[in-house]
Amino acid sequence: MSSNPEITLHHLNASRSERIFWILEELSLPYNVQVHLRTPSRSAPPSLLKISPTGKAPALILDGKVITESAYIIYKLLSLPSVQSNKTELDIQVEQTDDDIFWSHYAEGSMMNLFQASAIVQATSAAYVNGMVVGQLEEGDKEAVKGYSGFVASKYLGPQVQGTIDFAEAAINKTQHGWFSGTDKPGSGDFMMFFAINSLLAGTRAGAFNVGEGLKGWYKRVLDRPAAQRALQKIKEEEEKAKSKM
Numbered sequence: 001m002s003s004n005p006e007i008t009l010h011h012l013n014a015s016r017s018e019r020i021f022w023i024l025e026e027l028s029l030p031y032n033v034q035v036h037l038r039t040p041s042r043s044a045p046p047s048l049l050k051i052s053p054t055g056k057a058p059a060l061i062l063d064g065k066v067i068t069e070s071a072y073i074i075y076k077l078l079s080l081p082s083v084q085s086n087k088t089e090l091d092i093q094v095e096q097t098d099d100d101i102f103w104s105h106y107a108e109g110s111m112m113n114l115f116q117a118s119a120i121v122q123a124t125s126a127a128y129v130n131g132m133v134v135g136q137l138e139e140g141d142k143e144a145v146k147g148y149s150g151f152v153a154s155k156y157l158g159p160q161v162q163g164t165i166d167f168a169e170a171a172i173n174k175t176q177h178g179w180f181s182g183t184d185k186p187g188s189g190d191f192m193m194f195f196a197i198n199s200l201l202a203g204t205r206a207g208a209f210n211v212g213e214g215l216k217g218w219y220k221r222v223l224d225r226p227a228a229q230r231a232l233q234k235i236k237e238e239e240e241k242a243k244s245k246m
């Protein structure tokens with residue numbers, strides 16, 4: 001019987017680390033959590049850069065070694081000897097399918113890429129208009145910044161973001177079991193898609209885009225799982241604990 005590794009998850013609030021909470025709970029692996037709270041500009045605080053070479057979340061310390069990139073973290077967790085030797089007992093897709101690999105790439109390379117660009121345009125233009133970048137602006141300059149960022153958000157990035165959601169919606173509707181893994185259990189593709197869909201239905205992007213019944217059904221299937229419920233509860237408790245210490 002292989003023993004469990006020593007795990008610490010470095011989590012940034014409202015971040016991709018949500019994916020890692022979910023998989024850790026599905027795997028029933030014991031883990032410690034270290035929360036890093038976003039600065040007022042929504043960036044990661046310097047404490048995260050001390051841990052992660054990229055300064056981004058999630059970062060996982062696995063038996064003393066720091067690993068980053070959520071898809072890689074998920075792959076390393078699924079490859080653990082204690083997980084591999086127990087794979088028939090687990091209610092998740094441990095061996096990655098072709099679909100898992102596709103959706104893992106899609107989640108970061110297509111969806112989050114555009115989601116993030118959109119969030120950056122909104123946050124930076126608001127900061128610019130509010131005088132936080134080059135000081136107070138003339139009314140005409142404010143209108144020009146708002147006009148340009150509004151154009152980028154609504155005519156350029158917005159439709160592309162919606163396109164990525166519609167593509168995922170069509171794909172999930174074609175699956176036999178309603179999981180991105182293509183099997184009857186959620187796999188790495190599902191863990192990776194969780195952050196984007198959670199943000200669209202319950203997070204910072206709620207109500208901003210059209211999400212169809214297929215993705216809503218997938219989200220409900222995720223939330224019906226005790227492991228996902230434990231993950232969301234743990235995120236809440238850990239973030240509250242960290243905020244109370246500030």
Ligand SMILES: N[C@@H](CCC(=O)N[C@@H](CS)C(=O)NCC(=O)O)C(=O)O
Pocket residue numbers: 012014015016017042043044055056057058068069070071108
């Ligand atoms: N491709 C990376 C992306 C990591 C990433 O961009 N994380 C964001 C949170 S969702 C972050 O740490 N942002 C804080 C910052 O850039 O200051 C992954 O999947 O882990």
